[in-house]
Amino acid sequence: MEAVIGLLVMILGVSHGVETYCDGRQDGAQCYGALGGTVVLQLMDNASEISKYQWSINTTTILIWRNNTFVINAIANRSFFTPSDGTFRINNLSWTDGGEYTLQIFGSDGQVSERRTLQLTIQVGYLPIMAGVLSALVILLVVGVAVICAQKKKQNNKPKEEEDHELTYADVRMVQQPVRQMQKKAETEVEVEYGQIKFPERPQQTVEPA
Known part of the structure; x- marks a missing residue:
């Protein structure tokens, strides 16, 4: 009985420690993350060269980056952004993190120069x-x-x-x-x-x- 409980605790710990990577630089990318785990999304090559970009899920704005600083980061308590390689890391994934993300990149003139989407699916493979x-x-x-x-x-x-x-x-x-x-x-x-x-x-x- 104690062995079964220990196995359950170990599985829960592994589930929370799972980290997946997804290249979101291509429009329409399909990304996956484990429930309770971590996903690393490659949004761009180098964010320091971009004056402004905005990232949102469905109709909710999550990030606004302007002049090498965050204006808005709705999930700052469980995320980390690396401007040098353009990767955005989300920890402790929940059901609400799944959905369609839209990235809009603005030029120096304030107009949208690029727009692309990615689909993030939260996996439940550990539940069985x-x-x-x-x-x-x-x-x-x-x-x-x-x-x-x-x-x-x-x-x-x-x-x-x-x-x-x-x-x-x-x-x-x-x-x-x-x-x-x-x-x-x-x-x-x-x-x-x-x-x-x-x-x-x-x-x-x-x-x-x-």
Whole structure:
């Protein structure tokens, strides 16, 4: 049981430690990330050469980068951006991180010079493993409870069997006692009969005079 729990903890830890990489420099890129894990998205080659860009998911703006600094970073607590290589890292992925992302790059004139999208899908591949471990844990718990109940039931039945044996022995002894009494009674009657047989023979003896 402890081994199963340890395996479950290990799987959860591995799930949270999974890191995937995706090249989002191509329009329409398909990216994947593990639930609870980390994804590294390659958005551009070098962000320091771009005066402004904006990144959003569906209709919600996540990032606005302008003059080598963030104007907006809605997920600053679990993300990290590296301007030198244009990679954006998102940690502790959740269901809400999945969706279509749109990157707009602006030129020096303030107009959109490039626009591309990427689709981020959150994978749930670790859930079947976790479900299997949980099922094994439940089975072990059920078996353990059944074994404990069986042992308790066996212990409860032992005193009853001993009492039954004692009662049986007592019955046997009580049956044997009348038999012995009858044997003693029979012997007494025989001795009395022998006494009665010997008693009448005594008067027949004659005594000669001296």
